[in-house]
Amino acid sequence: MKFTDKFKYTLLKVIDLSGMTFLSPVIRLCYGEEPKVQLQKIGQWILVPIAGVLAFLFLWHVTSGSIKTKSGTLPNPEQTWRGYKAINAHAERENLKMEAYDIVGEEREEMLADARLQLSLVAPRVVSTNAEVTRAKEAIEIETKALIEPLDTEYKEKKSEFKATALERKEFLILAAESLPLGNVEAYEKFLAEVKAAESHNEADKDELSLLKKEIDKIREIKSPDVADALNEQTLAAEEQQFLMKQIELLSDRNRAIQVEAATGKILDYKKDFLSLTGKDAYAKARTIAREQSRLSKMGDSSYAKPATIWYQVKRSVFCVFTGFLIGTAIAVPVGIFCGLNSTFMAAMTPFIAIFKPVSPIVWLPIALIVVSGLIPDPDNNPFIEFLWDLPFIGVYKINPAFIASAVTVALCSLWATLANTALGVASIDKDYINVARVLKLGFFARLFKIVIPSALPLIFAGLRISLGVGWMVLIAAELLSSSEGIGKFVWDQFNNGASDSLAKMMVVVFLVGIIGLILDRIMIVFQRLVTFEGTVSV
Amino acid sequence: MTENSKFVEISNLIKEYPNPYGDPFRVVEDFNLKIKEGEFISLIGHSGCGKSTVLTMLAGLNEISGGGIILGNKEIDGPGPDRAVVFQSPCLMPWLNAFGNVMLGVKNVYPHVDKATQTQIVEHSLSVVGLADSMKKYPKELSGGMQQRVGIARAIALQPKVLLLDEPFGRLDSLTRMELQDVIIEVLEREKLTAMIVTHDVDEAIFMADRCVMMSNGPRAGLGEILEIDFPRPRNRRDIFNDPKFFGYREHLLAFLEQRSHIKGDTRLFSGGDMMGFLKKGQIKDLTDNHMGVVA
Numbered sequence: 132m133k134f135t136d137k138f139k140y141t142l143l144k145v146i147d148l149s150g151m152t153f154l155s156p157v158i159r160l161c162y163g164e165e166p167k168v169q170l171q172k173i174g175q176w177i178l179v180p181i182a183g184v185l186a187f188l189f190l191w192h193v194t195s196g197s198i199k200t201k202s203g204t205l206p207n208p209e210q211t212w213r214g215y216k217a218i219n220a221h222a223e224r225e226n227l228k229m230e231a232y233d234i235v236g237e238e239r240e241e242m243l244a245d246a247r248l249q250l251s252l253v254a255p256r257v258v259s260t261n262a263e264v265t266r267a268k269e270a271i272e273i274e275t276k277a278l279i280e281p282l283d284t285e286y287k288e289k290k291s292e293f294k295a296t297a298l299e300r301k302e303f304l305i306l307a308a309e310s311l312p313l314g315n316v317e318a319y320e321k322f323l324a325e326v327k328a329a330e331s332h333n334e335a336d337k338d339e340l341s342l343l344k345k346e347i348d349k350i351r352e353i354k355s356p357d358v359a360d361a362l363n364e365q366t367l368a369a370e371e372q373q374f375l376m377k378q379i380e381l382l383s384d385r386n387r388a389i390q391v392e393a394a395t396g397k398i399l400d401y402k403k404d405f406l407s408l409t410g411k412d413a414y415a416k417a418r419t420i421a422r423e424q425s426r427l428s429k430m431g432d433s434s435y436a437k438p439a440t441i442w443y444q445v446k447r448s449v450f451c452v453f454t455g456f457l458i459g460t461a462i463a464v465p466v467g468i469f470c471g472l473n474s475t476f477m478a479a480m481t482p483f484i485a486i487f488k489p490v491s492p493i494v495w496l497p498i499a500l501i502v503v504s505g506l507i508p509d510p511d512n513n514p515f516i517e518f519l520w521d522l523p524f525i526g527v528y529k530i531n532p533a534f535i536a537s538a539v540t541v542a543l544c545s546l547w548a549t550l551a552n553t554a555l556g557v558a559s560i561d562k563d564y565i566n567v568a569r570v571l572k573l574g575f576f577a578r579l580f581k582i583v584i585p586s587a588l589p590l591i592f593a594g595l596r597i598s599l600g601v602g603w604m605v606l607i608a609a610e611l612l613s614s615s616e617g618i619g620k621f622v623w624d625q626f627n628n629g630a631s632d633s634l635a636k637m638m639v640v641v642f643l644v645g646i647i648g649l650i651l652d653r654i655m656i657v658f659q660r661l662v663t664f665e666g667t668v669s670v
Numbered sequence: 671m672t673e674n675s676k677f678v679e680i681s682n683l684i685k686e687y688p689n690p691y692g693d694p695f696r697v698v699e700d701f702n703l704k705i706k707e708g709e710f711i712s713l714i715g716h717s718g719c720g721k722s723t724v725l726t727m728l729a730g731l732n733e734i735s736g737g738g739i740i741l742g743n744k745e746i747d748g749p750g751p752d753r754a755v756v757f758q759s760p761c762l763m764p765w766l767n768a769f770g771n772v773m774l775g776v777k778n779v780y781p782h783v784d785k786a787t788q789t790q791i792v793e794h795s796l797s798v799v800g801l802a803d804s805m806k807k808y809p810k811e812l813s814g815g816m817q818q819r820v821g822i823a824r825a826i827a828l829q830p831k832v833l834l835l836d837e838p839f840g841r842l843d844s845l846t847r848m849e850l851q852d853v854i855i856e857v858l859e860r861e862k863l864t865a866m867i868v869t870h871d872v873d874e875a876i877f878m879a880d881r882c883v884m885m886s887n888g889p890r891a892g893l894g895e896i897l898e899i900d901f902p903r904p905r906n907r908r909d910i911f912n913d914p915k916f917f918g919y920r921e922h923l924l925a926f927l928e929q930r931s932h933i934k935g936d937t938r939l940f941s942g943g944d945m946m947g948f949l950k951k952g953q954i955k956d957l958t959d960n961h962m963g964v965v966a
Contacts, residue, residue, distance in 0.1 A: 563757060563759060563761040564761065564763065566731055566755075566757065566761070567757075567761050567763075569730070569731060569748075569749040570729065570730075570731070570749050570750075570751070570753075570754065570755050570775075571751065571774060571775035571778055571779070571824075571828070572749065572750055572751055572778055572779070573774070573778055574778070577774075577777075577778060581763070581766075581774055582763065585763065585765040586763075586765075588765075664764035664765050664810070
């Protein structure tokens with residue numbers, strides 16, 4: 132076999148293993164293998180899905196404008212993309228700020244000069260966007276005024292007209308009341324009916340007025356897309372300006388090295404003074420020096436208090452889902468194996484499985500939170516939490532009770548699929564294998580590890596795949612409720628934030644969660660394929 | 671006679687399946703057979719007559735309802751490595767390679783032997799069946815015949831007293847079938863094992879065995895007739911197939927089977943109702959066999 136052919140088949144095998152079979156016609160086409168068939172396959176499995184996505188984007192673009200919400204219309208694809216860029220810009224800026232805090236020497240000065248240059252460039256942009264906002268607002272005001280004015284005059288005219296007619300009716304009726312013949316029930320009844328009619332007249336007039344008023348208010352409330360765009364530009368410019376100012380601050384006065392230098396200089400000065408003092412003053416100076424020194428030593432270890440960025444939250448969520456998934460697997464697989472091996476044990480477990488399986492994460496989470504906070508009442512001074520924070524790689528994720536509760540919730544909701552599939556896989560082992568095991572007189576453990584578990588692995592992994600998918604769905608809800616730093620909390624923060632682009636950012640999360648879920652599923656498919664043995668060849 | 675002797679004595683063997691609507695359903699009744707040490711018995715009969723049932727009872731995989739089986743002065747009770755079985759399908763573990771599949775049994779039967787010796791046993795039995803070059807191959811990389819060779823190697827690696835072959839070539843083409851027949855005959859001659867083969871193939875039954883045991887038709891199948899095959903060993907396929915005695919044996923066997931067919935009706939032409947009965951009794955295997963050669 133030629134090397135290129137070998138490479139082709141390896142590539143095709145990898146593609147098949149990872150379940151991305153839509154790519155294999157592309158590879159085959161590159162090697163010139165049946166171009167007609169490959170093109171047809173590419174059309175079906177690549178072009179058609181792309182067309183589907185485009186059609187979806189078009190529909191989204193067209194319909195989103197007509198879905199009105201409290202904070203403007205539903206974001207269209209373009210606004211959602213802008214939301215993504217804003218989220219990403221925040222993450223990048225926080226990284227730059229952290230860098231600015233730590234940087235020293237010439238590099239610091241270079242960065243500072245660069246930041247100052249950018250700040251000078253952004254200043255005119257801020258001014259122009261401000262002016263644009265004012266202009267757009269004025270323009271819309273003139274426009275609305277033109278629309279409102281005729282309505283307003285109509286309103287005022289009608290109001291005075293109605294007032295006059297109401298007064299007229301009132302006076303007429305009072306006059307009529309004075310000449311009512313006493314004892315004539317009929318006349319009294321007639322008068323009552325007249326008053327009623329007059330009242331309903333008044334009501335109708337009032338309704339007409341309020342309708343007119345509503346119409347005017349509606350015109351006032353109309354949001355001009357120009358103003359929204361101008362506001363957006365203004366926000367972007369202002370945010371960049373703010374960021375640059377903050378960066379410059381962190382590069383100069385609040386830079387760690389500079390702060391340390393300043394504090395060291397201060398202490399030296401204090402010491403000089405101290406050596407020339409006696410008595411009470413010397414004591415006071417000594418105390419000051421001691422305090423400054425301890426502050427200095429703390430400063431040396433400090434780092435920039437970086438707020439959570441979206442990518443940190445994504446990583447923490449993935450870490451959390453795997454933690455919960457591992458806890459769930461550690462319970463589900465052994466229990467599932469026992470269920471499959473022993474029908475009595477299965478019978479004992481069935482009620483629990485049946486009752487707990489449909490329980491929603493919303494119910495498990497508060498329970499898990501209370502139990503975990505009961506076990507870890509003071510997370511700031513808990514040796515276990517401290518131990519976790521000091522661990523390499525996972526220490527940065529700052530595991531706290533909310534994280535543990537979310538992971539436990541994921542475990543409790545996701546383990547059922549693995550449990551059921553493991554039990555099924557173990558129970559449905561090929562009878563031929565059991566016969567072989569009996570003839571070979573395999574012991575319990577040899578039977579378990581050499582025959583039962585390997586033959587159940589494909590089904591176990593099918594269960595694990597479902598579990599991870601369920602766990603990922605559950606986790607976002609759990610994080611949202613428990614405020615565990617992660618994607619769920621990001622959504623909750625945006626919901627409470629209510630900025631003009633919050634909704635767009637939440638839409639971004641929809642895609643983010645979907646894509647990560649897809650990647651997790653693909654990973655599990657690869658594992659599942661690796662443990663699935665094709666049946667032995669039979670002639 | 672000692673504990674290690676390899677003779678088998680089957681006496682008044684009965685197999686019954688529970689029948690919820692009447693008396694238990696008796697598949698095998700009063701089956702008596704004495705197998706001498708080192709003798710090769712072939713068991714032949716119509717589909718569903720209970721041949722495999724007798725063999726699986728001897729293997730200990732099927733519970734004995736009545737009577738008993740003695741192997742080397744000891745009554746058998748459940749399966750064990752002294753009676754190795756080669757199944758119709760190779761039944762290899764797809765997650766283990768050829769070496770691993772054979773080692774699975776060896777490790778268990780010789781737990782106190784050191785690893786080098788275990789490896790030696792495995793390698794020896796694989797080379798006996800002609801798989802010295804394919805030890806590291808996984809079942810999916812082996813042809814059906816090669817897989818069955820691994821199955822045979824796994825059986826003989828246990829160094830059993832009795833080798834039980836349950837239609838071991840039923841799923842193989844006739845060329846592979848001949849090859850494997852030779853492999854088995856060679857192995858048995860070398861290891862001096864007692865053996866029993868269940869087969870549909872009349873030629874195979876004559877060529878391989880010292881005695882052909884014909885079973886009467888089920889239900890209530892029993893021993894029909896025994897035919898002594900008087901060919902010297904080692905046997906040569908061409909010589910035997912040209913021997914006039916061979917045709918005599920063949921005629922005899924076919925006549926027996928045909929006669930039985932007349933008595934009970936041709937069991938191969940089941941009516942729908944009968945078929946359901948047989949399916950329930952778990953005789954599907956016999957009905958779906960891909961018969962090669964002369965079929966009983």
